[in-house]
Amino acid sequence: MEFNQINMQTDDCDPDRPAHPRIFLTDEAGKSDRARAVDFPVSVVLPAGGTGERTGLQTPKQFCTFLGRPLISYTVQAFERVSWIQSIVVVVAKENMDLMTDIIQRFQHKKVRVVPGGSTRHRSICNGVLALGGEGEGETAAIDRPKVVIIHDAVRPFVEEDFLYKIAMAAKEQGAAGAIRPLVSTVIATTAEGYLDHSLERAKYRASEMPQGFTFDVIYQAYQRCTESDFEFGTECLHLALQYCGTNAKLIQGPPTLWKVTYKRDLAAAESIIKDTLSRSACIVTGGSAHAATLADALQKAVGALALELEVIPDLMGENSSYLLKEWNFIQVSVDSSCLSEVETLLRDLEAANRALLHPLVVIWVRLSSSDEPSISGREVEPSGIMELASEAKTQNILLYGIEIHQAKDTEQWERSVLKAAEITSALIRDRTPALVGQLLQA
Numbered sequence: 001m002e003f004n005q006i007n008m009q010t011d012d013c014d015p016d017r018p019a020h021p022r023i024f025l026t027d028e029a030g031k032s033d034r035a036r037a038v039d040f041p042v043s044v045v046l047p048a049g050g051t052g053e054r055t056g057l058q059t060p061k062q063f064c065t066f067l068g069r070p071l072i073s074y075t076v077q078a079f080e081r082v083s084w085i086q087s088i089v090v091v092v093a094k095e096n097m098d099l100m101t102d103i104i105q106r107f108q109h110k111k112v113r114v115v116p117g118g119s120t121r122h123r124s125i126c127n128g129v130l131a132l133g134g135e136g137e138g139e140t141a142a143i144d145r146p147k148v149v150i151i152h153d154a155v156r157p158f159v160e161e162d163f164l165y166k167i168a169m170a171a172k173e174q175g176a177a178g179a180i181r182p183l184v185s186t187v188i189a190t191t192a193e194g195y196l197d198h199s200l201e202r203a204k205y206r207a208s209e210m211p212q213g214f215t216f217d218v219i220y221q222a223y224q225r226c227t228e229s230d231f232e233f234g235t236e237c238l239h240l241a242l243q244y245c246g247t248n249a250k251l252i253q254g255p256p257t258l259w260k261v262t263y264k265r266d267l268a269a270a271e272s273i274i275k276d277t278l279s280r281s282a283c284i285v286t287g288g289s290a291h292a293a294t295l296a297d298a299l300q301k302a303v304g305a306l307a308l309e310l311e312v313i314p315d316l317m318g319e320n321s322s323y324l325l326k327e328w329n330f331i332q333v334s335v336d337s338s339c340l341s342e343v344e345t346l347l348r349d350l351e352a353a354n355r356a357l358l359h360p361l362v363v364i365w366v367r368l369s370s371s372d373e374p375s376i377s378g379r380e381v382e383p384s385g386i387m388e389l390a391s392e393a394k395t396q397n398i399l400l401y402g403i404e405i406h407q408a409k410d411t412e413q414w415e416r417s418v419l420k421a422a423e424i425t426s427a428l429i430r431d432r433t434p435a436l437v438g439q440l441l442q443a
Ligand SMILES: Nc1ccn([C@@H]2O[C@H](COP(=O)(O)OP(=O)(O)OP(=O)(O)O)[C@@H](O)[C@H]2O)c(=O)n1
Pocket: 046, 047, 048, 049, 050, 051, 052, 053, 054, 055, 060, 062, 091, 117, 118, 119, 120, 121, 122, 124, 125, 153, 154, 155, 260, 261, 262
């Protein structure tokens, strides 16, 4: 089921592509202070019933895994964290119902219901809309019908709350709303013989993307009235709203990260975005020692040039415990070789906070050793110590690495060591190399 590891780079050079779409942890649900809340009921249909033929892979793309987690779970989470979204219907092929139920349990998704899909995208979406309408579930279910339904392809994982807000508000006002993007290529019509018939004036046209929003009544009626041919060959929900309900959709330009994972290279791009997002920040824990704090400051300065945000804290007590809920990686700085116990405490705190449920978390133990005194007070760290701790942490989805910096009297040599440690830190957080887990690397 794991999507083969890929080394391809994303080839999207679009200048308005945000460098880092946000992937939130469940604990951050509803806490985004820039987000506004809608004051009417909104539910979501995520069609995920396709086979992903164009990827050329056996596994449907929505179930391909990134850092141990299926793509569909990232998309679900992008909606689940939005406090004003009341429920999510995921539509999957009958044979994948159990798999989807397992994913929901494993990643503790809370607002999600699974319903069986159909043979085409429209049929799957229609099943999702009917489920939201409480079809076959009696009158009480009908009362719970949402005002607005957002439809979003399960294979567009990077949708953000502020854009969902715009779509939901416009859908409530206009009856229908959808995301658009400028066309990348010119669209041409061909003759039956394969010659150019005519070309469209590119500036007049837009690519229709997702999410799209509809009042429940509009999308429900559209699916009640549309034809078998629409169900079989149609690709556009906004078109159904126009044709069968006379509703002209409001079109809103969305960010380029709304793109749909369609080909194998899109899976590589998605993985790269996910990794970038999870590699932006780390928290250095010093254990309160002044010596460790000095080393932490030096590391912070050196890392500054490496596009990694670092914050130094003495421990994770009191207010600092909020770092356990953020998307931070952790660096434990120790100046005493006996301090593997500090890492053990950190790991226990992270496990107790269920911090690595959705993403593997990187913890780096940076240990200062004196070159004059190879074993401080005779208590040298056994390599097997960190290795054992790392294998235990791995079972909790935490990747533990070690870096040893040698204390040097010569300033230049010391600065070189700190810079090296900073570079290793940044690379470990970015690449999460499995083969280096439990190793004590030398800086
Ligand atoms: N019978 C179908 C077909 C598609 N979809 C969903 O619609 C979304 C967008 O469709 P597309 O990218 O075409 O997905 P696939 O049909 O899986 O891809 P392909 O056309 O390459 O087979 C996907 O989340 C897909 O799972 C669906 O729910 N039910």
